Amino acid sequence: MTQNQELTKAQKYNFDKLQKKLRRNTGQAIADFNMIEDGDRIMVCLSGGKDSYTMLEMLSSLQRSAPVSFELIAVNLDQKQPGFPEHILPEYLESLGVPYKIVNEDTYSIVKEKVPEGKTTCSLCSRLRRGILYRTAKELGATKIALGHHRDDMLETLFLNMFYGGKMKGMPPKLVSDNGEHVVIRPLAYCREKDIERYTEMKAFPIIPCNLCGSQPNLQRQVIKEMLRDWDKRYPGRIETMFTAMQNVVPSHLADFSLFDFKSIDKDSGAINGGDIAFDKEDLPSSPVSGDGTSEFDPGEKLDILQVN
Known part of the structure; x- marks a missing residue:
């Protein structure tokens, strides 16, 4: 066996191991939070980024072996940003044989008109995008909306709320949408971002850049992300x-x-969860x-x- 053949074998072993880990973590999160039930029609929100590609792969894999029957339909919102490569996702999804819908809405022009030059467009853009996706889910008869947020996103949100919002509040794996009409799930809740990054490289997903609108990234989230990555290294x-x-x-x-x-605690309440050991x-x-x-x-x-x- 040549050195190249040995390398290929090693790469395949590492890929299979990583894929099994992501699939196991996804399946565990789905089971722990009862994300998917028999007969569900799941709208998989596909942005063209690493997280949503990985989510679609994991759900498609689980669909073939899950004890319950459910449908997947991938949905992408084309917001008409200049330079958006609109052919990439349809070609990719057709190659997989995954049912899909491309929603065309020129939210880019609306945001540019409403937001002053130099100000971040993310907040208004997110609200518009969310409303369109909720409407699309209703049109498609979707019972669940799947988003590609992972474990690191959930931790970042927790620290964002603590540092900037004064709340101990994170990003739940499952919730009801803010309009009260849809169940939103995050199947990658137990998956690490660095595992998703490695998987994306190995799969060579056709990534669509997330900076087409020219908006600046959320600076507070970037600070938290860098802090957590530094902790992870050190x-x-x-x-x-x-x-x-x-x-x-x-x-x-x-x-x-x-x-x-x-208020109801008194000397007769007994020690609760170990009592006061804060100074021990x-x-x-x-x-x-x-x-x-x-x-x-x-x-x-x-x-x-x-x-x-």
Whole structure:
């Protein structure tokens, strides 16, 4: 066997391993939040970016082996930005044999007319896009709307709300749309962005640039993204631990009296969730906690998980 053949074999092994991981994480998120039910018609929002391509691949793969029957229809909103390569998605979807609909709406002109020069267009553009997608879902008879947000998007949103909005609020894997008419799901909720990036490179998806409108990226989100990526490099496992924390909320040890009845606590209430151990010297694992809240590591090892410097 030549060196090139060995490399090809290694690449195939790595690809299969990564694909199985993404598929497993997607399937687990779908099961945990009951995202897909028998007879669902799912509108898969396809932007032409790495996340939505990966989501479509995972859902198509699961569709072939899932114990329930469901339909997929890919939908792309062509907002008429100058230079938008409108042929790419139809050609790609036809090659896969995936049913699709391209929605043509000139929101670009509306945004340019309403937003002053130099101001970010993202907020108005998002509202217009959301309304059009909701309308399209109704026209198609879709029972679910699937978006390509992943685990890192959910963490970024949590920190954005804490740092800039004064709320401990993230991006849920499943919710009802703001107009109250649709169920929105995020099948990639358990998938890491860096895994999606690697998968995209291996699959060579025909990526459509996201900067065609000329708008600046959300600067606050960029700050949070860079902070999390820096933590991930300097402290491997921290991101996994933080995401696990989003699934292990203890209202009795926060300060939201609408979530926990602090007023009724008295000396007869007994210790709640361990009582007051805020000042104790805690034994914390040096590596990430698993999804079930347990650790595989020596509990005697200590780590200040709040240290960022």
